[in-house]
Amino acid sequence: MPAAEPFRPWAPPPLPRPPGMLRTLWLLHANPLEIWSEAHFDQPVLYGENRYRSVISVQDPAAVRRVLVDNVANYDKGVLQRKILGPMLGQGLLTTEGEQWRRARRTLAPLFTPRRTATLAARMAAAVERRLAAWRALSRGAVIDVEREMTRVTFDILSDTLFSGEIGGEVEVFERALNRAVETMGRVDPLDVLNAAPWLPRLTRLSGAPSVALFGRTVRAIVESRRRAVAADPAGAPDDLLTALFRAQDPETGAGLATEEVEANVLTFILAGHETTARALGWTFHLLANAPAALAEIEREAADLDDAPEGWPERLPWTRAVLDESMRLYPPAPGFTREALADDVLAGQPIRAGTAVLITPWVIHRHRLLWDRPDRFVPERFLPGARESIDRYAYLPFGAGPRICIGLRFALQEAVIALALITREFRLTPVSTRPPRPVHRVTLRAAGGLRMRLERREG
Secondary structure, eight states: OOOOOOOOOOOOOOBSSOOOHHHHHHHHHHOGGGGOBGGGGTOSEEEEEOSSOEEEEEOOHHHHHIIIIITGGGEEOOHHHHHHHHHHHOSSTTTOOHHHHHHHHHHHGGGGOHHHHHHTHHHHHHHHHHHHHHHHTSOTTOEEEHHHHHHHHHHHHHHHHHHTTTTGGGHHHHHHHHHHHHHHHTSOOHHHHTTOOTTSOOHHHHHHHHHHHHHHHHHHHHHHHHHHHHHHOGGGSOSSHHHHHHHOBOTTTOOBOOHHHHHHHHHHHIIIIIIHHHHHHHHHHHHHTTOHHHHHHHHHHHHTOOSOGGGHHHHOHHHHHHHHHHHHHSOSSOOEEEEESSOEEETTEEEOTTOEEEEOHHHHTTOTTTOSSTTSOOGGGGSTTTGGGSOGGGOOTTOOGGGSOTTHHHHHHHHHHHHHHHHHHEEEEESOSSOOOEEEESEEEETTOOEEEEEEOOO
């Protein structure tokens, strides 16, 4: 009997041809994943012009490298991306450009070295264990929303490593505010796409503003309290990332971060770290529930866990491969943009200054020229000995180049620890035969959540 085909998760079917302007505006607002056509998954680049601007969608790895690495000075974040992220994140690493970004990156880089990240592994494992204790108290076969539970797991990890648990009773406030902000302000507003006058009201920002304000006030209160604590007793302040932010200095100038910069980067860590890792874990459990062979492999690894979680990402190859393949099919940040500052050529296509450059991991990770069985869940492709054949610029869950995610190691470590500890004790099985619908809201979420049944493993 032939072997069964690997699991093929549901995804929005590509359109037969690129949509017109009105439908484009609607899809960008409703769910940008549904805007892509068959040609995007077959062609290395697609270039187009309309009355508002020229746009190029880049799928070719060499062209991606040119934008993100070789000619990176010619491409900035672009107006549209700053309009979406700026109101939520302020002037943090994800939104700043030029010397302001370079200074902040230099200053923050020592906070995320491999050695420092490894020292946080035990705290991460302890936070996951607390969530498992809550699950043990549930009735047998309880149904949980995995998206929400992973949000809590990663938020507990962030709270312990960033705030030393000082956020305490504000967890529910954070969760509600973050979800509301991402659902509203994380949408593309048609007026921004059309470059309409800034005084015209954007419904996305009006509806999300109260949640963003609440989110910001909570962070400002914690940051201000810590600032006073560090100033009053530097040696007695909690040893966590928030204290490290206040102590961080630019290695070139010796200057530290202003309080406003600390606040902006805390907000950035929450969205770019906690939110993205939670989404990656949620989609991973969805995939594993439909891939018994892969689940058996990581359960086997989990059964033999040692007591040194800081080394698990290197010692659990199947667990890491499952996560990597999950982030290929469901990249936590499914798309980002750049804007050309001067004329250039990408994959043979001349572009002019001002061209919007779309780099979309959702498309690149499923591109038919780049991947074998691109729409199937095949974690073996990321096992040692196989992953080396993958083009570096065909796999972008954390971006690439100078602006690659600064917390990459942190995110991978917490995700591996969480996945290993959870699968050692529990299995999650689908409640419904209806597949979850992925939606792009800055991160990649499941519309309506991911409801799954929680079962204790036997033995």
